[in-house]
Amino acid sequence: MTRLWNEPADFADEMIDGFVAANERYVRRVPGGVARSTTSPAGQVAIVIGGGSGHYPAFGGLVGPGLAHAAAMGNLFASPSAQQVYAVAKAADNGGGVFFTYGNYAGDVLNFDAAQERLRAEGVACETVTVTDDVFSATRDEKHKRRGIAGDLTVFRAVAAAAEAGYDLGEVARIGRLANERTRSFGVAFTGCTLPGAAQPLFSVPEGRMAIGLGIHGEPGIAESDIPSADGLAELLVQKLLTEVPDGIEVEAARVVPVLNGLGSLKYEELFVVYRRVAQLLTDAGIDIVDPHVGEYCTSFDMAGVSLTLFWLGSAEEDDELETLWQTAVDTPAYRRGSVAPQERADAAAIASVVETVEPGDEASRSVAQTVLAAVHTLVDTVDEHVEELGRIDAVAGDGDHGIGMQRGSHAALAAAIAAVEAGAGAQTTLERAADAWSDKAGGTSGALWGVILAAVASRLGDQGRPDAASVAAGVAAASRGVTDYGKAEVGDKTLVDALVPFSATLTRAIEAGAGLVDAWRTAADAATRAAAATADLLPRMGRARTHGQNSVGTPDPGAISLALIATAVGETLAASASQKEHAHG
Ligand code: ADP
Numbered sequence: 031m032t033r034l035w036n037e038p039a040d041f042a043d044e045m046i047d048g049f050v051a052a053n054e055r056y057v058r059r060v061p062g063g064v065a066r067s068t069t070s071p072a073g074q075v076a077i078v079i080g081g082g083s084g085h086y087p088a089f090g091g092l093v094g095p096g097l098a099h100a101a102a103m104g105n106l107f108a109s110p111s112a113q114q115v116y117a118v119a120k121a122a123d124n125g126g127g128v129f130f131t132y133g134n135y136a137g138d139v140l141n142f143d144a145a146q147e148r149l150r151a152e153g154v155a156c157e158t159v160t161v162t163d164d165v166f167s168a169t170r171d172e173k174h175k176r177r178g179i180a181g182d183l184t185v186f187r188a189v190a191a192a193a194e195a196g197y198d199l200g201e202v203a204r205i206g207r208l209a210n211e212r213t214r215s216f217g218v219a220f221t222g223c224t225l226p227g228a229a230q231p232l233f234s235v236p237e238g239r240m241a242i243g244l245g246i247h248g249e250p251g252i253a254e255s256d257i258p259s260a261d262g263l264a265e266l267l268v269q270k271l272l273t274e275v276p277d278g279i280e281v282e283a284a285r286v287v288p289v290l291n292g293l294g295s296l297k298y299e300e301l302f303v304v305y306r307r308v309a310q311l312l313t314d315a316g317i318d319i320v321d322p323h324v325g326e327y328c329t330s331f332d333m334a335g336v337s338l339t340l341f342w343l344g345s346a347e348e349d350d351e352l353e354t355l356w357q358t359a360v361d362t363p364a365y366r367r368g369s370v371a372p373q374e375r376a377d378a379a380a381i382a383s384v385v386e387t388v389e390p391g392d393e394a395s396r397s398v399a400q401t402v403l404a405a406v407h408t409l410v411d412t413v414d415e416h417v418e419e420l421g422r423i424d425a426v427a428g429d430g431d432h433g434i435g436m437q438r439g440s441h442a443a444l445a446a447a448i449a450a451v452e453a454g455a456g457a458q459t460t461l462e463r464a465a466d467a468w469s470d471k472a473g474g475t476s477g478a479l480w481g482v483i484l485a486a487v488a489s490r491l492g493d494q495g496r497p498d499a500a501s502v503a504a505g506v507a508a509a510s511r512g513v514t515d516y517g518k519a520e521v522g523d524k525t526l527v528d529a530l531v532p533f534s535a536t537l538t539r540a541i542e543a544g545a546g547l548v549d550a551w552r553t554a555a556d557a558a559t560r561a562a563a564a565t566a567d568l569l570p571r572m573g574r575a576r577t578h579g580q581n582s583v584g585t586p587d588p589g590a591i592s593l594a595l596i597a598t599a600v601g602e603t604l605a606a607s608a609s610q611k612e613h614a615h616g
Pocket residue numbers: 424428429430431432433435436473474475476477479513517518519524525526527572573574587588589590
């Protein structure tokens with residue numbers, strides 16, 4: 031378990047503050063994460079990594095010369111928001127373009143892709159390679175669907191070395207794809223991890239048993255077996271990875287970097303005993319071992335588990351590009367290799383200049399931003415009015431914090447929206463700022479999901495001109511897809527998806543049939559309200575309520591109810607703002 035914290039919701043933020051205070055030689059705090067506190071050459075491709083917090087040394091611990099230029103750091107096990115990723119990328123950019131690389135998870139892909147679009151729209155070149163090393167998470171034919179685990183490190187190092195060597199963005203991306211293709215990992219877990227303040231681990235493995243195919247966010251394994259001996263485990267890991275040799279590689283005489291990674295609670299001594307046998311087996315297979323790594327490179331709090339990664343550099347002479355890149359020296363808070371020349375510190379002015387500014391919207395969009403602000407106001411009022419009732423419903427099968435979580439998130443969103451409007455922001459920027467503040471401050475599942483919802487709607491509003499009704503409907507549809515991608519719940523699982531999906535479908539249909547936004551929104555809000563009430567009959571299959579499912583039959587889902595209440599109230603605000611405009615136009 032995790033023993034020390036203040037306010038669980040503040041844990042990630044306070045952890046980053048302390049990490050930076052302890053490592054100022056390497057990193058500085060920037061909005062959304064950390065960036066190097068040292069300079070890098072003008073025109074060098076900026077390597078930006080990131081993901082949820084709770085995996086130290088991934089991701090902040092891997093920022094420094096020879097490795098990443100910056101890391102976007104989300105809340106615990108939650109993707110950084112698009113705004114965070116964007117802000118971190120802006121801080122890292124040296125004028126040579128930005129390269130994103132991170133583990134392949136739906137939430138991260140959603141947010142990094144959105145940031146990438148924004149950078150490109152501003153004329154900053156940006157490319158991405160997601161890491162897909164976990165061989166157990168999808169079949170070989172669907173390698174692109176695999177998730178990223180400890181193999182992040184080898185891909186990060188390869189692309190960072192390429193950037194250091196002066197490769198341009200396209201060439202860095204080529205190295206990224208090659209390194210990812212050459213990186214395969216496989217892991218097991220003996221216990222799950224427990225987040226700060228949580229009463230229970232995210233999953234548990236029966237005593238004496240082992241989950242095979244671990245995830246690093248408390249995803250339970252894919253199969254289970256008895257715990258073997260250390261040698262037995264080494265054999266299992268190596269055997270599996272030898273069935274996963276990348277195309278074009280001959281095992282005999284292949285040069286391989288092995289990474290034996292502890293997930294948090296396993297001791298170095300245990301790892302060394304396992305590695306002893308791993309090394310024998312690789313050597314027996316004819317493999318030439320290069321620069322072995324045994325230690326903690328990507329953790330999952332107190333999870334007891336281990337993974338083996340094989341990074342296939344190539345076979346001797348023919349293909350030595352990855353091997354040459356691997357010689358690059360690295361100096362970061364948590365990872366060092368070779369010796370790096372002393373670095374010049376970035377000056378304070380350069381650091382200050384990355385503090386975010388708002389690009390002003392045009393007049394039409396600033397007027398839409400006023401409606402957005404009014405809608406966020408309404409949202410806050412609605413949540414405040416129902417805070418106790420939402421808490422009470424959540425306590426039936428969940429943890430009773432839905433009301434206060436929504437309150438924290440929506441109030442932070444309102445403050446951010448006000449600040450954006452005061453700075454002259456258009457509609458999109460105003461709602462984006464609100465979305466980021468919500469997901470940063472709310473905590474809880476619904477906080478992350480509301481961040482996704484608002485950010486998706488924002489993405490279709492623009493900062494120039496007035497969006498039409500179809501754009502708003504497209505934004506809501508993107509929100510609906512974003513939430514199901516992110517949270518993996520489907521209609522019928524008893525979550526807010528049960529209200530959001532019919533809301534979006536009804537809105538789109540009504541607008542396609544020619545209704546105006548105000549009428550279409552009302553019809554859609556009614557559909558959401560009916561659907562939310564109907565969740566009372568369902569058994570929860572997602573979220574923390576799943577564990578106590580039976581209790582909740584007869585009570586509707588709190589997330590679906592709050593969504594329907596908000597949709598209804600915002601509909602009234604849209605109507606009021608539309609009638610005001612009519613008056614203004616006579
Ligand atoms: P937490 O569950 O972290 O305490 P809240 O209490 O604020 O967060 O929100 C609970 C609500 O979150 C649930 O009622 C449900 O509507 C929603 N929810 C939980 N998990 C998911 C999911 N995977 N997808 C969509 N909605 C979810």
